[in-house]
Amino acid sequence: MEKYIFISGKSKFYSLLFFSLFTITCLSGIASASTTISIIPTSQSVEEGQNFAVSFYLDPDRPVAGIQFDLSYDSELVKVVQVSEGEFLRQDGALVWFNPGQIESSNGRIDSVYGLILDKTSVTEPEDFVVIHMKAGNVSGISSLELSNVVVSDTQGQIIPIDVVNGSVTIVSDTASSTKSKTSDKDDYGAGGISTTSGSYEEFEIIEKSSRSVYLGSQVSYQFDKPENPIMYINYESLTNAGNVVATIEVLKQTSLLVSSPPPGIVYKDVNIWLGKPGYSTESNMKDAVIGFRVDRSWLEENQISDSSVMMYRYDQDLWVPLSTKKINESSSDVSFEAETSGFSPFAIVGESSDDITGKTEVDDTPAEDESLDQNAAFILCLSMLLLLFARRH
Structure with missing residues (x-):
């Protein structure tokens, strides 16, 4: 009986040791992760109605072949104009499949932005993965720009540990008398219907x-x-x-x-x-x-x-x-x-075109010609009257 207890205790010891080593390994892997995806700039101030852009900058610590993310923002403060692919996946001339995602304007989201290298190449140099062009609304406040569902993978489809750096944009009034203000708050969205449309993007x-x-x-x-x-x-x-x-x-x-x-x-x-x-x-x-x-x-x-x-x-x-x-x-x-x-x-x-320029020239010259004709006609009329008067007197 004592021997059975000893073996059981030994098993528990090894189980605990294995679990500890596994946990340390996992935590070490997480701690050593240095692949970072950041919103650049992390914070900026723009005026109401101003166009601006943010980039999603990826700094990898190992070869990358695929990326995906969602983005949330305050739709009352900013709107997304377009989602453009950056140069990150195309640095070495790779064949890339890029999806600009779905813009849910009224819900303040961009879903399923992703890019994938279709051949067997990968990239290791930091660069912008996506540039999102936005426009500030007519209300001042602070909108967070939050990444979610971020996945970065290598050529084998293995997920790479990452650090995510979110951002924000401050909308400031362009007039001192403006009193409208709102701070971004996800709980402020109403329960009404959401209109989902496909976002247009530059080609x-x-x-x-x-x-x-x-x-x-x-x-x-x-x-x-x-x-x-x-x-x-x-x-x-x-x-x-x-x-x-x-x-x-x-x-x-x-x-x-x-x-x-x-x-x-x-x-x-x-x-x-x-x-x-x-x-x-x-x-x-x-x-x-x-x-x-x-x-x-x-x-x-x-x-x-x-x-x-x-x-x-x-x-x-x-x-x-x-x-x-x-x-x-x-x-x-x-x-x-x-x-x-x-x-x-x-x-x-x-x-x-030369035709347009010629047309403009002809239009510009016409009044001058008409004015010259009017002056000649007036001169001839005056001369005729003088000759007629002279003839009557003689």
């Missing part, structure tokens, strides 16, 4: 990024060399120490979903240009910013467009604003231009 021809270390007084120059990208460079003088700043060019297949109307003229390319994190690209942080771009000569000829009419427009404050644009070079294949800008947002490269 890109190409996305190209360039990174530079930016310091006070430095002359910053970003160069872009992909042939599908009409943007050649971005130059400016830095007015602050900003550290590493990424410039992103999104060449679109259609007019940007961030604008409310198409640009004027005949459009060559629609382009979103983002510089740094939201709130960075302002006149307080930079000066003398210029954008170099090129236009295919074949497009000019096919559309009967003179290179003197080519101009870059920037969408700012709900308006398409023409930028000071000049031709700087030309070759047998394209014509190069440079435009001055005070910020970065959606842009459009446009031109006018």
Whole structure:
């Protein structure tokens, strides 16, 4: 009997030892997890009605092949305009299946955003997985941006331990007299019906990024060399120490979903240009910013467009604003231009056909011709009256 008790106690000892080792191993695995998905910036302030963006930045500690997440936000304070794929999964030219998720506008959610590398490659360098463009409402307050159902996996489909860093956005009134205010609270949502719609998202021809270390007084120059990208460079003088700043060019297949109307003229390319994190690209942080771009000569000829009419427009404050644009070079294949800008947002490269320019010229000249004819007729009438009077006297 004593021997049986001894064996039972020994079994309990080994069971306890095994459980302890297992628990320590699991906890060690969790503690050592350094793959992080973060909302960048973690906090920011925007004015009522202002467009802004947040990125979902993944910093892996091992190869990654798939990601998914849901996002919740306060639909009374912000609305989602579009969900765009970042460059994380495509860094090495992998074949990627990306789903922008379902935007539940009235419920303040984006469900089932995911991306998956379809071949056997994986990525290990940190980069933005998703960029979400949003617009602040007309009510001030603080909206949390909370990730849930976050899963990161490797090429074998094994789940990778992660750390999640959520974010928030503060909506501030653009007038001192504003008294409307609301703090984000999930319990404030009513029990009414929820309208679920599929979120629209931009379709890109190409996305190209360039990174530079930016310091006070430095002359910053970003160069872009992909042939599908009409943007050649971005130059400016830095007015602050900003550290590493990424410039992103999104060449679109259609007019940007961030604008409310198409640009004027005949459009060559629609382009979103983002510089740094939201709130960075302002006149307080930079000066003398210029954008170099090129236009295919074949497009000019096919559309009967003179290179003197080519101009870059920037969408700012709900308006398409023409930028000071000049031709700087030309070759047998394209014509190069440079435009001055005070910020970065959606842009459009446009031109006018020769017929439109000729039509405007003819319309402008007509009043001058009519005025000349009127003057001649008056002169002839006066001369005729003088001759008639002279004839009667003689």
